Amino acid sequence: MTAGIYTGRAKLKTLLLEEKAIGGEIVVADIVENYPGFPKGISGSDLTSAIEEQARSFGVEICEIGATRIELNGENRIVHTTDDRMITTKTIIIAAGTQNIKLNVPGEKLFTGRGVSYCAQCDGAFFKDKEIIVVGGGDTAIGDAIFLTRFARKVSVVHRRDKLRAEKILQERAFSIPSIEFIWDSVITGIEGKKTVEAVSLKNLKTDTVVTKRIDGVFIFIGNNPNTGFVKDIVTLDESGYIITDENMGTNQPGIFAAGDIRSKMVRQVATAVGDGAMAGSSVQRYIEKLETVKK
Numbered sequence: 001m002t003a004g005i006y007t008g009r010a011k012l013k014t015l016l017l018e019e020k021a022i023g024g025e026i027v028v029a030d031i032v033e034n035y036p037g038f039p040k041g042i043s044g045s046d047l048t049s050a051i052e053e054q055a056r057s058f059g060v061e062i063c064e065i066g067a068t069r070i071e072l073n074g075e076n077r078i079v080h081t082t083d084d085r086m087i088t089t090k091t092i093i094i095a096a097g098t099q100n101i102k103l104n105v106p107g108e109k110l111f112t113g114r115g116v117s118y119c120a121q122c123d124g125a126f127f128k129d130k131e132i133i134v135v136g137g138g139d140t141a142i143g144d145a146i147f148l149t150r151f152a153r154k155v156s157v158v159h160r161r162d163k164l165r166a167e168k169i170l171q172e173r174a175f176s177i178p179s180i181e182f183i184w185d186s187v188i189t190g191i192e193g194k195k196t197v198e199a200v201s202l203k204n205l206k207t208d209t210v211v212t213k214r215i216d217g218v219f220i221f222i223g224n225n226p227n228t229g230f231v232k233d234i235v236t237l238d239e240s241g242y243i244i245t246d247e248n249m250g251t252n253q254p255g256i257f258a259a260g261d262i263r264s265k266m267v268r269q270v271a272t273a274v275g276d277g278a279m280a281g282s283s284v285q286r287y288i289e290k291l292e293t294v295k296k
């Protein structure tokens, strides 16, 4: 939508395709405290509604369908859609984000944004002096468990094996922090609560015993998948499947740009996605200007 604000304002005809919820994954966040301009925080849905209104005010057309494939045809790029349309365009900005790998247990979806989180940087500060669980044993899980001890009184790392996959140095740091405990060989089988998370069911995979643990939050770090399936044959991806771009958001294909969480980069946040969008929108303008100059 930010890219659309830039291209729309530059009087370029802009169509935004969205297959699920307009606004992307931040829509479900109860409160966003680290996006500039809102000192008291703002809900994800209020933030994205405002951005949507701004994009539409510059003529961005939003169509609630998905893109299934991109085809190259000379200087044209053709987008195939879930309703079997073929949209011909000169430029495309791919901003299809990522999907967190889910535990797929009862309560997970219901409490997402209300105690269940996939982002320590986003939600850690809401758990000051609370008790939380971190699920996972890789670098992100252990790095974020350490980060979360800045806020939480106690962090319990639940891991399905009896050893971690994370880098040794992270493991050593985590083992040395008294407020981190490890619950080995265990998985969460359910998340319960009223308005927010209050407890989880924990199953020990070696003994098959299930216990209920009182908890205020569950951070799930078992991996992320970029939504690049529909473009994997068109643009270059990194080893984890994220789109590689240059600093102007250009991909290896002329006229195809990428922005936001789908890019190969370090920090995946609203502020960085918005920055990418602004850059991608500006790059599109330059690309179109160049095409038109060549034709004259």
Ligand SMILES: Cc1cc2nc3c(=O)[nH]c(=O)nc-3n(C[C@H](O)[C@H](O)[C@H](O)COP(=O)(O)OP(=O)(O)OC[C@H]3O[C@@H](n4cnc5c(N)ncnc54)[C@H](O)[C@@H]3O)c2cc1C
Pocket: 017, 018, 019, 020, 021, 022, 023, 024, 025, 026, 027, 028, 029, 031, 032, 033, 034, 035, 065, 066, 067, 068, 095, 096, 097, 098, 112, 113, 117, 118, 119, 121, 122, 123, 227, 230, 259, 260, 261, 262, 268, 269, 270, 271, 273
């Ligand atoms: C619960 C939660 C809380 C968060 N809290 C914060 C926070 O406090 N602060 C912060 O900065 N960040 C936060 N984040 C991270 C933030 O949401 C992301 O960094 C940001 O949304 C990335 O924006 P994006 O546009 O790149 O991708 P997304 O928001 O993922 O948007 C991508 C969109 O593309 C659509 N799409 C995917 N494939 C297709 C297709 N083939 N065709 C059409 N549409 C498609 C998806 O449906 C989605 O709507 C949070 C995330 C979550 C889940």
